[in-house]
Amino acid sequence: xxxxxxxxxxxxxxxxxxxxxxxxxxxxxxxxxxxxxxxxxxxxxxxxxxxxxxxxxxxxxxxxxxxxxxxxxxxxxxxxxxxxxxxxxxxxxxxxxxxxxxxxxxxxxxxxxxxxxxxxxxxxxxxxxxxxxxxxxxxxxxxxxxxxxxxxxxxxxxxxxxxxxxxxxxxxxxxxxxxxxxxxxxxxxxxxxxxxxxxxxxxxxxxxxxxxxxxxxxxxxxxxxxxxxxxxxxxxxxxxxxxxxxxxxxxxxxxxxxxxxxxxxxxxxxxxxxxxxxxxxxxxxxxxxxxxxxxxxxxxxxxxxxxxxxxxxxxxxxxxxxxxxxxxxxxxxxxxxxxxxxxxxxxxxxxxxxxxxxxxxxxxxxxxxxxxxxxxxxxxxxxxxxxxxxxxxxxxxxxxxxxxxxxxxxxxxxxxxxxxxxxxxxxxxxxxxxxxxxxxx
Numbered sequence: 538x539x540x541x542x543x544x545x546x547x548x549x550x551x552x553x554x555x556x557x558x559x560x561x562x563x564x565x566x567x568x569x570x571x572x573x574x575x576x577x578x579x580x581x582x583x584x585x586x587x588x589x590x591x592x593x594x595x596x597x598x599x600x601x602x603x604x605x606x607x608x609x610x611x612x613x614x615x616x617x618x619x620x621x622x623x624x625x626x627x628x629x630x631x632x633x634x635x636x637x638x639x640x641x642x643x644x645x646x647x648x649x650x651x652x653x654x655x656x657x658x659x660x661x662x663x664x665x666x667x668x669x670x671x672x673x674x675x676x677x678x679x680x681x682x683x684x685x686x687x688x689x690x691x692x693x694x695x696x697x698x699x700x701x702x703x704x705x706x707x708x709x710x711x712x713x714x715x716x717x718x719x720x721x722x723x724x725x726x727x728x729x730x731x732x733x734x735x736x737x738x739x740x741x742x743x744x745x746x747x748x749x750x751x752x753x754x755x756x757x758x759x760x761x762x763x764x765x766x767x768x769x770x771x772x773x774x775x776x777x778x779x780x781x782x783x784x785x786x787x788x789x790x791x792x793x794x795x796x797x798x799x800x801x802x803x804x805x806x807x808x809x810x811x812x813x814x815x816x817x818x819x820x821x822x823x824x825x826x827x828x829x830x831x832x833x834x835x836x837x838x839x840x841x842x843x844x845x846x847x848x849x850x851x852x853x854x855x856x857x858x859x860x861x862x863x864x865x866x867x868x869x870x871x872x873x874x875x876x877x878x879x880x881x882x883x884x885x886x887x888x889x890x891x892x893x894x895x896x897x898x899x900x901x902x903x904x905x906x907x908x909x910x911x912x913x914x915x916x917x918x919x920x921x922x923x924x925x926x927x928x929x930x931x932x933x934x935x936x937x938x939x940x941x942x943x944x945x946x947x948x949x950x951x952x953x954x955x956x957x958x959x960x961x962x963x964x965x966x967x968x969x970x971x972x973x974x975x976x977x978x
Contacts, residue, residue, distance in 0.1 A: 538561075538562060538566075539559055539560065539561050539566060539569055540559070540560045540717075541557070541558065541559050541560075541569075541618055541620070541625040541626040542556075542557070542558045542560075542626055542716055542717075542722055542725075542726070543555060543556070543557055543574075543616055543618055543626045543627060543628035543726050544556040544558070544628065544716075544722075544725045544726055544730055545616070545628055545629075545630035545631075545726065545727075545728060545729050545730060546604070546729065546730055546731075546732075546769065547729060547730075547731060547769075547774060547776075548632050548678075548729050548776055549606060551606070551608045552606060552607045552608040552609045552610070552632060553606075553607055553609065553630050553631070553632055553729055554604055554605070554606050554607070555574065555576075555604065555605050555606075555607050555616060555628070555630060556602060556604050557574065557583055557602060557603045557604070557605065557618060557626075558600070558601070558602045558716065558767075559585065559600070559601040559602070560599065560600055560601075560713060561598070561599045561600075562599075563599065564597070564598030564599050566599075567598075568585060568598070568601065569585055569601055569620065570620055570621055571583060571584050571585065572618055572619055572620040572621075572625070573618075573619050574605060574607070574616060574617070574618055574619075575616070575617045575618075575619060576607055576609065576614055576615065576616040576617070576630070577607075577609050577611060577614045579607070579608075581605055581607065583603055583605070583618065584603065585601040585602075585603055586603060588602070588766070590762045590765065590766070592758040592759050592761070592762035593705065593759075593762050593763070593766065595701060595702045595705045595706075596705050596706075596709050599709075600709070600766065602766060607630065609630070609631070609632065610632060610634065611631050611632070612631045612632065612633055612677070613629060613631045614629070614630055614631055615627065615628075615629055616628045616629070616630055626726075627726070628726035628727065629675075629726065629727045629728065630728070630729070631677065631728070631729075632729070633677055633778050634778070634779075635778060635779050636778055636779065636780060636781055636947060636948060636949050636955065637948050637949065638948065638949050639948055639949055639950060639951075639956070641948065642673070643946035643947055643948040643956075643958075644677055644678070644778060644781075644946070644947040644948065645674060645675065645676045645677050645678075645944055645945070645946055646676060646677070646678045646679070646680065646820075646871075646944060646945040646946075646947070647666075647669075647676040647678070647679040647680070647724070647728070647942060647943075647944050648679075648680050648682070648871050648873070648894065648896045648942060648943050648944070648945060649662075649679075649680075649681055649682070649724075649873065649896055649897070649899045649941075649942035649943075650681060650682040650683050650684055650685075650735070650824070650872075650873025650874055650896060650897045650898065650899065651683070651684040651737075651873060651874065651876060651897045651898030651899055651900070651901070651902070652681075652684065652685055652686070652715060652720075652721055652898070652899040652900050653687050653690070653898070653900045653901060653902030653903075654686070654687075654711065654714040654715045654720050654721075654900070655687075655690065655714070655902070656900050656901060656902060656903075657719075657720065657899075657900040660719055660720075661900060661940060661964040661965060662721065662724065662899045662900055662940070662942070662964050663718075663719070663720070663721075663722075663723040663724065664964075664968075665942075665962050665963070665964050665965075665968040666723055666724050666727075666962075667723065668962075668968045668970070669944065669962055669968075669970065670727065672970060674944060674946075674960070674970070675727060675728065676727065676728040676944060677728050677729065678728060678729050678731070678776075678783075679724065679725075679727075679728055679729065679730045679731065680731050680733070680785070680822045680871055681721075681724075681730065681731070681732050681733065682733050682735065682822065682823065682824045682871065682872055682873035682874065682896075682897075683733045683734055683735020683736075683737075683738065683789065683824040683873060683874060684735045684736070684737040684738065684873070684874070684897075684898075684902075685715060685721065685732060685738070685768065686711050686712055686715050686737065686738060687711070687737045687902045688707070688708050688711055688737060688738065688739065688740065688760050688763075689737055689739075689740040689741050690737075690902055692741075694707070694751065695740050695741070695750060695751045695752060695756075696750045696751060697750065697751050698750070698751050698753055699751060699755075699756070700755075701755045701759060704755060704756055704759045704760075705759050708759055708760060708763045709763070712763055712767050716767060721899075731774065731776075731785050731822065732768040732769055733771070733785065733787060733789075733822065733823075733824050734764055734768070734771050734787060734789045734790055734824070735789050735824040735825075735873075735874055736789060737902075738760060738764050738768070738789075739756075739757060739760045739761065739764075740752050740756065740760070742846055743757075743789065743792075744757075744792055744793070744794055745794055745846070747794065761790075771787040771789075771790050772787050772804070773785060773786050773787060773804045773807050773808065775811060779817070780816065780817030780818065780949075780953070780955065781817060781818050781819070781820060781947060781955060782811065782814075782815055782816075782817065782818075782819050782820070783819070783820045783821075783822065784808060784811045784819065784820070784821050784822065785822040786800060786804060786808055786821065786822065786823055787800065787804065788800050788823055788824055788825065788848065789824060791804070792851075796846070796850055796851050796852065797851065797852050797853065798851060798852070798853040799848060799851045799853055799854075800853065800857075805853070805856060805857070805860070808821075808857075808860060809860050812860055812861065812863065812864050812868070813863075815864065815865065815866040815868075816866070817866060817955065817978075818866055818867050818868070818869065818955050818957075818978040819864070819866060819867070819868040819869070820868070820869045820870075820871060821861075821868055821869070821870045821871070822870075822871045822872070823848075823870060823871070823872040824872060824873060824874050825847055825848050825872055825873075825874045825875070826847070826848070826870075826872050826874070826875060826879075826893060826895050826916075827848060827857070827858075827861070827870050827872065827891075827893055828881055828893050828916035828917060828920060828930055829847045829848065829849040829916070829917050830847060830875065830911065830914045830916075830917070831914035831915055831916070831917050849917075855921075855922075858920070858921060858922030858923065859922055859923050861885075861891055861922055862885050862886065862887075862891075862920075862922035862923030863887065863923065864885065864887060864889050864891075865887050865888075865889055866889050867889050867890040867891075867892065867978045868889070868890075868891055868892070869892045869893075869894065869945075869957065869978070870891065870892065870893040870894070871894050871896075871945075872893065872894075872895055872896075873895060873896050873897035873898075874897055875895060875897055875911055876897050876898050876901060876907050876908055876911065876938075877895070877897065877908070877912075877913040877936070877937065877938045878895055878896050878897065878935070878936070878937035878938075878941060878943065878961070879893075879895045879913065879915075879916065879932065879933075879935070879936065880892070880893065880894050880895070880932070880933040880935050880959065880973070880974050881893050881915070881916035881930050881931065881932040881933060882930070882931055882933070883918075883919070883920045883928040883929060883930045883931065884928055885922075885923070885928055886923060886925075886926065886928065890978075891920065892976070892978075893916070894943065894945065894959055894974075896941065896942055896943045898940055898941075899940060899941075899942055899964065900940050900964065901940055908938060913936055913938050915932035916930045916932045917930065918930040918931075933973075933974055935961075935973045935974060937961060937963070939963060939964070939965060940963070940964035940965060941961060941962060941963050941964055942962050942964070943959055943960060943961055943962065943973075944959075944960045944962065945957060945958070945959055945960075946958045946959075946960065950977050954977050954978060955977070955978040956975070956976075956977055956978070957975065957976055957977075957978055958972045958974070958975040959972065959973055959974040959975070960972050960973070961973045
């Protein structure tokens, strides 16, 4: 039996890119029939072009995709995939060309990370997302900051070597559980989606441990191929919704085991150009907190055994901190990874502010062991960026350690400024949806 999915991906100057996937139980089912994507009065052909990624050879004939650039300018448009005249999948997509005025529905951004599909038995994330949409607070943009899948669970799976075919079967099964109506798909198919890679898209603390135990070349090649197929190419990406500018930075795929760098030189240069070109507030999307974590006994043990890193552990961190410290405009950093939520900020020497919003996890992959190793902490202070004096970091009196995501609401404010509110959505019996932080950027 074939299954289909639509995921609106990234916004372009002319519209939005839509990812269309088809999945078969076995290769015997054959290639899906050609279809059509209907959206905003347009009918666009869907033809399932072949892919030539050798790392996915063992699942060839079972997974198919096409990505279509849909030229629309509407904030909301319904897209539908039809095969042989029958509706197979749908999605809501749209774009925004400028920030809404005060009193209008704000630009709404969903921020989340860390989704363990094996523990989301009651479709908690999807249920809370449905509540969010029912309240009229559906997102325009979603930033999922890594660990959308945990390919390395259970933990002992990476202790042993596995044949390439076995790896591919496991990884495909994990993705299909996440990219389904019982997983993340209800979130993925509503609004533009920017997906970042973190370590569990490959293995815990990737690339650390490369070549040890089951962390083989075959594992790495296969996991990277599945990331490309389902999530994208990574890299740095920019979005402009004036007067706000967004920059998504890949801090995982170019990491070195020597802890020299976490991002390529070209991407760091691109970030520097973006910071200098800001004419209004900026939003920087990372996978991990830029302020880092206050050291605890558990986190020290975790780092000692090589089970956890942070951006601050890398030599390149100083370059990143200096770039951000030189900004003339306030930058909001969005990130996840650490299995808790926190908001912290500081005022830079330029007078601009650096505000960090952390949101993790959507669904905790374990029963809480990771929280012992990396418990919630206030942000370290001062922020060691630039030449000095280093600014004091203030941690907002907000703390969440349960499954959750947040939404950020941005709209124009008086004097050409931008208003921002952060709303907490708990994944559980009481979804909440209350504003936990607000400010003028």
